[in-house]
Amino acid sequence: MPPAISIRGVSKRYGAVTAVDGVDLEIESGQVYALLGPNGAGKTTLIEILEGYRERDAGEVSVLGFDPQRQRGELNRQVGIVLQRSTPMEGLTPREMLNFTAKLYDNPMPTNEVIELVGLTEHADRRGSKLSGGQKRRVDLATSVIGNPDLIFLDEPTTGFDVSARRQAWEVVRGLTERGATVILTTHYLDEAETLAQRIGLIKDGRIIFEGDINALRREMETDTRISWHPPIGFDLSDLLDEWKSVRIGPDGRLSLPTQEPTRHLSRLIDWARNRGLEEIPELQVERPDLEEMYLDLVDDSSALGTQARS
Amino acid sequence: MNAEAAWRSVRLGYAYTLLSLKTVYREPAAVFFMVLFPVLFLVIFSSLLTFEIGVPEGAEGQVPAIKFSQYFVAGILGVAIFGTSFNLLGNSLAIQQYDGTLKQLAATPLPKSSFFMGLVGTALFYTLLQLVVMIALGVLAYGVELPDANGWLTLIWIILLGVPAGCVMGVAITAIIPSARAAPAVIQAPFIIFQFISGVFFTLSSLPTWLQWVAGVFPLRWVAQGLRSVFLPDAYKYAEPGMNWQLDIAAIVLAVWIVVGLGLAVLTFKWDRSG
Numbered sequence: 001m002p003p004a005i006s007i008r009g010v011s012k013r014y015g016a017v018t019a020v021d022g023v024d025l026e027i028e029s030g031q032v033y034a035l036l037g038p039n040g041a042g043k044t045t046l047i048e049i050l051e052g053y054r055e056r057d058a059g060e061v062s063v064l065g066f067d068p069q070r071q072r073g074e075l076n077r078q079v080g081i082v083l084q085r086s087t088p089m090e091g092l093t094p095r096e097m098l099n100f101t102a103k104l105y106d107n108p109m110p111t112n113e114v115i116e117l118v119g120l121t122e123h124a125d126r127r128g129s130k131l132s133g134g135q136k137r138r139v140d141l142a143t144s145v146i147g148n149p150d151l152i153f154l155d156e157p158t159t160g161f162d163v164s165a166r167r168q169a170w171e172v173v174r175g176l177t178e179r180g181a182t183v184i185l186t187t188h189y190l191d192e193a194e195t196l197a198q199r200i201g202l203i204k205d206g207r208i209i210f211e212g213d214i215n216a217l218r219r220e221m222e223t224d225t226r227i228s229w230h231p232p233i234g235f236d237l238s239d240l241l242d243e244w245k246s247v248r249i250g251p252d253g254r255l256s257l258p259t260q261e262p263t264r265h266l267s268r269l270i271d272w273a274r275n276r277g278l279e280e281i282p283e284l285q286v287e288r289p290d291l292e293e294m295y296l297d298l299v300d301d302s303s304a305l306g307t308q309a310r311s
Numbered sequence: 312m313n314a315e316a317a318w319r320s321v322r323l324g325y326a327y328t329l330l331s332l333k334t335v336y337r338e339p340a341a342v343f344f345m346v347l348f349p350v351l352f353l354v355i356f357s358s359l360l361t362f363e364i365g366v367p368e369g370a371e372g373q374v375p376a377i378k379f380s381q382y383f384v385a386g387i388l389g390v391a392i393f394g395t396s397f398n399l400l401g402n403s404l405a406i407q408q409y410d411g412t413l414k415q416l417a418a419t420p421l422p423k424s425s426f427f428m429g430l431v432g433t434a435l436f437y438t439l440l441q442l443v444v445m446i447a448l449g450v451l452a453y454g455v456e457l458p459d460a461n462g463w464l465t466l467i468w469i470i471l472l473g474v475p476a477g478c479v480m481g482v483a484i485t486a487i488i489p490s491a492r493a494a495p496a497v498i499q500a501p502f503i504i505f506q507f508i509s510g511v512f513f514t515l516s517s518l519p520t521w522l523q524w525v526a527g528v529f530p531l532r533w534v535a536q537g538l539r540s541v542f543l544p545d546a547y548k549y550a551e552p553g554m555n556w557q558l559d560i561a562a563i564v565l566a567v568w569i570v571v572g573l574g575l576a577v578l579t580f581k582w583d584r585s586g
Contacts, residue, residue, distance in 0.1 A: 051418065053583070073420065081418035085411045091337025092330070100330045104323060104419045127337070143415070 002065070004029045004151055004182040005050060010059030011206075012045050019045040021206035022059070027199075029150075032183040034197035036190065036295075042206040043186040044084060047155055050184070051081055064151055077105065080144030080181075084155040086136040087143070089128025094120050094139045097128075098146055105147030118142045118172050134165040138172060145176050152176060154185045158192060170195055190295045221294040227266055228256035230282040232273075240272055254283070262286055316422075323421060324428025331433045335403070345399050346441050349391040353445055356383050357453040369554065370546035377543060380453035384445065385542040386511035389535035391441040392470065396434040396477025397484075398502050404430070405485045405494035408584040417582035427576075431478045438474050455542070462541040465558065469541070472565035473534040479572030480530070486579035505531045510539070515552055523552060530568050533561035 005027040012020040020042045027033045035043050048054040049061065052068035052075060061067055066075040089097055095111060102108035109117075115124045118138040123131060131139070137157065144152055157173060158166040166189075173196055177183050187193055193200050194214050202210035202217070210220055230253065231237055237255075241247055244265075247257050259265045266286060273281050335341050357380035364382050366374060407413045416426070449455030458466060481498075488497045506512065508522050509532040515523055526532040539547065540556035548556050 053414070053417070073422075076418060076420045079418070081415075083411060083415060083418070087412055087415040088410050090334050090412075092334060096330070096333065100326055101419060103326050104421050140415075144418075147419075 001029045003027055004031070004064060005184070006060075006062045007050070008060045010046070010049060010061060011057050012042075012049060012054065013057055018206050020049065020056075023203075023206070023208055025201065025208065027182065027184065029182050030180060031199055032177050032185065032197045034193035034200045035184065035186045035203055036188070036193045036200050037186075037203035038188055041188075041203045043188075043203055044155055045206075046203070047153055047184065047186050051079070051153055052076075077147070078150045080147060080149035080152040082137075082140045082144045082152070082154045082157055084159070086133065086140050089131070089136070089139065091127050091129065093125050093127055094131075094135075094142065095124045097139060098142055101143050102146050107148050109146050109148055111146070114142045114146045117145070117175055119168070134161060134168065137161075137169060141169075141172055141176065145179075145181075149181055151182045151184070154183065156186055156188070158187070158189070166192070190292050194291075218291055221291060224258035224260060225262040225286060225288050226256050226258055227262060227269065227284075227286050228254050229269070229284045230254055232278055232282055235276055235278065240269075243268075320422045320424045321428070323425035324432065327421065327425055327429030328432030328436070331429050332436055335399075335433060335437070341399065341403070345395055345437055346444065349387050349394055349441060350444055350448060352390070353380075353384065353387050353448060354452075356380075356387075357449070367547055367550035369549040374544045374546040377547070378454060380449060381455050381542060382539070384449045384453075384455050385538040386509075386535050388442060388445060388538050389473075389509070389531055390506055390511055391445065392438050392473045392534055393477045393480075393502065393505070393531055395437040395441070396431075396474045397481045398498055399437070399481075400430055400434055400478055401481035401484050401488075401498045402494050404482060405488045405498075405584075406491045408485060408488075408581060409491035411583070411585065414583035414585070423577070423580075427478075427482075427573075430482065431475050434478050434481075435470070435474050438470060442470070458541045465537060466541045468562070469534055469537040472562065472569065473530060473537075476530040476534075476565045476568040476572065479569060479576045482576035482580055483572055485584075486581075488584075505529055508532070510535045514550055516550060527564075530565055533557075533564045537561045 003026045005025065007023060007025045010020055010023045010025075011018065023046060035047065037043050045054060049056050050063050050068060052072035055069055061069070063075060064078055066072075068075055087097075094115065098111045098114055102111055115121055118141050120135065120138050120142065123135050128136065128139075141154075141157070144154075154173065158169045161169060170192070173183070173185075177196070183196075185193070185196060197214070199213055200211070200217055201208050210217060212220070228250075244257055246259075247255050249255055257265060269281065269284075273279075335345075360379040360383070362379055363376040364379060366376050404413075446455070446457070450457060484498060484501075485494075488494050505526070508518060508526040509515075509529070510518075510526075511531070515526070515532070515536070518526070523532075536551060536556065537558055539551070540558060548554060551557065
């Protein structure tokens with residue numbers, strides 16, 4: 001089976017800002033692919049180029065074999081799109097919206113089935129103005145899937161949701177993905193990518209900086225264990241700090257050492273303390289930071305303690 | 312376009328018309344301003360201004376003078392036509408271009424032709440609704456006399472050309488609307504000016520010639536004149552510029568507006584102006 005999406009060297013600039021910077025990407029059919037990255041990383045620009053909303057400045061794009069810039073009409077028949085912002089439905093009810101949308105496709109799902117799939121049965125005949133943000137999102141999801149698309153785009157499907165609304169939305173999305181369509185999802189939540197996607201592309205400053213499954217991402221990011229302690233008062237640490245260039249100082253004054261050899265470094269630290277007659281190293285901890293923390297470190301340079309410590 | 316695609320486009324245009332009619336009538340403010348506003352104008356002006364309009368020069372002795380309401384119903388129907396097509400359509404389109412409604416619609420296989428059909432269909436429906444309300448009110452409350460068979464025919468083609476002309480103007484003007492909030496102002500300004508220079512409130516001949524020429528470039532002047540030919544005795548054509556109803560020119564101007572305006576509308580139309 002040919003890939004659902006294949007792009008090469010895609011770039012998009014807005015004035016001096018390069019939103020997407022020479023991205024190559026291949027997404028297999030039937031896969032749930034998450035484009036993960038912080039706000040402003042270029043996720044939405046990239047996905048809107050794939051959807052046909054934006055024109056690229058450079059590069060080749062093939063979505064289900066079509067060029068979205070020139071063959072959007074054909075593409076729209078096989079694609080479902082959930083935009084970042086929910087459709088304001090004004091006075092229309094979900095059932096009315098879906099009945100109309102179904103007419104636009106050659107082979108639509110029955111409206112009732114879609115309503116059930118997204119869990120809107122109780123609200124199907126309520127006007128849009130009376131629906132909550134989460135319920136409107138379900139209408140968006142239903143609208144995107146009613147035409148039996150081969151490919152579904154979900155642009156930040158749960159941004160702004162509380163925890164329980166997000167979990168419910170994930171259930172819905174999982175229901176959609178089980179139907180066999182390829183799904184491309186953008187998100188800035190790592191747990192969302194982890195829950196829904198088989199493959200993750202990490203995007204930052206318009207470039208894909210990592211691609212692989214969640215375990216590969218884990219391996220990529222979770223290389224270091226952290227030894228941390230509070231500097232003991234009255235002791236000179238300069239020899240230790242000279243030896244360990246990568247020690248960071250946290251905002252609370254704690255020192256932390258990222259290391260791939262925690263046993264060796266811990267034993268060195270303990271020897272150092274013993275040699276100086278220090279019985280207890282204050283607040284000593286050895287931990288493996290969780291993926292979320294590593295992700296935040298990676299996407300947000302300013303939060304990395306090391307840069308503060310060394311500047 | 313083959314027959315199957317054409318039929319699909321018409322079928323979906325009809326479906327979109329129904330959907331958009333529903334959206335409009337569930338917005339009470341929109342219905343109020345669209346339907347009630349011109350009706351209110353008819354009531355106020357016909358109640359306040361009860362004088363008769365003198366028989367024009369060159370037609371003395373042929374006909375009796377007419378009531379102001381008879382003159383005004385023609386003009387206000389013209390306003391109603393552009394109120395629903397140009398004004399209301401332009402406004403709701405601008406809002407939908409900024410709030411994401413049309414962006415979402417652009418993700419579906421709805422043909423553009425069906426979309427435009429839906430716009431015209433909606434405007435046509437509400438124009439007819441106002442027409443019925445205002446003619447009934449005029450006849451029952453203000454002694455307006457109904458047109459003859461020929462007049463009805465003219466009325467029909469004026470509507471069938473006037474509404475699409477207003478619609479393409481409504482679509483085209485969204486190209487210069489910078490935000491949803493600015494929409495009413497950008498649309499109202501020309502709309503009010505059109506009303507004052509197109510013979511709705513004052514007879515065309517009372518305007519300076521250059522202003523008549525300006526008005527003559529836009530459709531409302533011709534629609535209003537055509538409607539006067541429907542509702543006024545034939546002898547009142549002597550009060551018009553050229554002492555003639557000029558229906559042939561009206562048809563040509565409206566047709567040109569539809570063609571040129573449609574081209575402009577299609578070229579400048581955007582599903583999404585928010586980004």
